Amino acid sequence: MTVDRYELSPGYSISRLIHGGWQFSSGHRLTQSGLNDAVDVLEASAELGVTTFDCADIYTGVEELYGRFLRRWASSSNDAPIQIHTKFVPDWSDLPKVDRAYVTRIIDRSLARLGVERLDLVQYYWWRDEVPGFEEAAVWLDDLRKQGKIRHVAVTNLDVPRLRRLDQAGVSPLTNQVQYSLLDRRPAGALTTRCSESVMRILGFGALAGGFLTDRWLRQPEPEGYANRSLVKYRLIIDEFGGWQAFQNLLETMRDIASRRGVETSAVAIRWVLDQPGVAAVISGGTRLGQMARNAAAFDFEFSDEDREALRTHVDRAPGPSGDVFELERDRDGPHGRIMKYDLNRD
Ligand SMILES: NC(=O)c1ccc[n+]([C@@H]2O[C@H](COP(=O)([O-])OP(=O)(O)OC[C@H]3O[C@@H](n4cnc5c(N)ncnc54)[C@H](OP(=O)(O)O)[C@@H]3O)[C@@H](O)[C@H]2O)c1
Numbered sequence: 246m247t248v249d250r251y252e253l254s255p256g257y258s259i260s261r262l263i264h265g266g267w268q269f270s271s272g273h274r275l276t277q278s279g280l281n282d283a284v285d286v287l288e289a290s291a292e293l294g295v296t297t298f299d300c301a302d303i304y305t306g307v308e309e310l311y312g313r314f315l316r317r318w319a320s321s322s323n324d325a326p327i328q329i330h331t332k333f334v335p336d337w338s339d340l341p342k343v344d345r346a347y348v349t350r351i352i353d354r355s356l357a358r359l360g361v362e363r364l365d366l367v368q369y370y371w372w373r374d375e376v377p378g379f380e381e382a383a384v385w386l387d388d389l390r391k392q393g394k395i396r397h398v399a400v401t402n403l404d405v406p407r408l409r410r411l412d413q414a415g416v417s418p419l420t421n422q423v424q425y426s427l428l429d430r431r432p433a434g435a436l437t438t439r440c441s442e443s444v445m446r447i448l449g450f451g452a453l454a455g456g457f458l459t460d461r462w463l464r465q466p467e468p469e470g471y472a473n474r475s476l477v478k479y480r481l482i483i484d485e486f487g488g489w490q491a492f493q494n495l496l497e498t499m500r501d502i503a504s505r506r507g508v509e510t511s512a513v514a515i516r517w518v519l520d521q522p523g524v525a526a527v528i529s530g531g532t533r534l535g536q537m538a539r540n541a542a543a544f545d546f547e548f549s550d551e552d553r554e555a556l557r558t559h560v561d562r563a564p565g566p567s568g569d570v571f572e573l574e575r576d577r578d579g580p581h582g583r584i585m586k587y588d589l590n591r592d
Pocket residue numbers: 264265266267268275276299300401402422423450451452453454455456457459460461475509511528529530531532533535536537539540
């Protein structure tokens with residue numbers, strides 16, 4: 246098995262499967278049973294060829310964890326370059342006071358936590374339209390790129406109207422990290438068109454819906470409680486998709502395809518997102534040894550026309566989630582917004 250790569254810009258290549266780090270943050274809460282040492286899990290991914298890793302300033306403890314991983318990787322016999330993507334997500338309540346010094350402080354903190362001289366890629370998000378500063382903060386971030394502290398400026402969860410505001414400010418994000426899965430096709434509209442007209446590419450998270458789109462949940466009854474924050478979040482997406490039975494019907498079809506290909510359902514989930522236009526890579530969480538290798542089997546097969554048609558039947562039937570990318574989540578009073586945490590960027 247070879248993990249495919251994608252050249253996002255001349256000389257900057259990432260693995261098309263990215264190991265995500267939110268699940269390692271202290272705010273996420275993991276099911277402890279069978280959990281492996283996090284640095285061992287990251288190292289196993291890199292050895293497979295999953296050399297790109299996603300984290301954030303707001304994933305408590307994860308930049309430091311990645312720093313430990315980078316040091317161990319540098320002292321090992323492996324010489325494959327590693328790419329670390331982090332984020333710049335100023336707190337909701339801090340937005341009125343974000344200035345150039347604030348942006349510089351957060352970026353310097355990420356550099357120190359990771360123990361690197363330059364950040365490979367920083368994904369920007371601004372919570373509040375009513376607070377001025379969205380464009381200015383992006384420009385200050387871009388100035389840090391020009392100074393050499395950041396290699397590439399990118400964004401997360403931005404729709405096309407907000408990307409146009411960045412165009413006006415002269416900032417061109419290299420990637421946009423958004424939720425994209427068989428359960429959530431919101432990026433398939435305007436954002437995909439935007440990719441076809443610009444250098445920007447999609448990095449998709451949620452391909453496994455926090456683990457729901459894996460064999461683990463096949464033929465399982467609807468749960469009453471959830472072991473971690475991902476499951477709470479993606480359960481709401483399942484509701485938008487049409488509910489538990491619609492989700493189980495999709496899983497059965499995915500399992501059937503997976504059986505014929507000799508892979509796990511998770512690989513089918515990832516293959517589907519990788520095949521969507523505009524998608525450079527899928528970001529997948531993995532907290533246990535073996536998971537990423539099973540997910541990377543997505544690179545071992547192609548869908549037949551019948552496979553695609555069988556999957557399309559389910560997704561075309563789904564009533565939602567609808568609207569633009571992150572539209573449901575931006576509504577702080579709605580079910581998706583109410584479960585989010587807005588002030589995680591504390592020291
Ligand atoms: N920009 C944003 O707003 C945003 C939001 C969410 C996530 N992200 C990024 O995307 C990354 C991935 O998060 P996600 O929400 O997309 O998670 P995901 O990849 O949909 O799900 C990850 C979870 O699925 C389970 N899993 C993985 N492989 C499996 C396998 N082969 N068999 C069974 N279960 C498997 C694991 O659960 P267990 O740990 O329980 O084993 C894992 O923690 C995050 O770490 C983060 O970097 C970004």
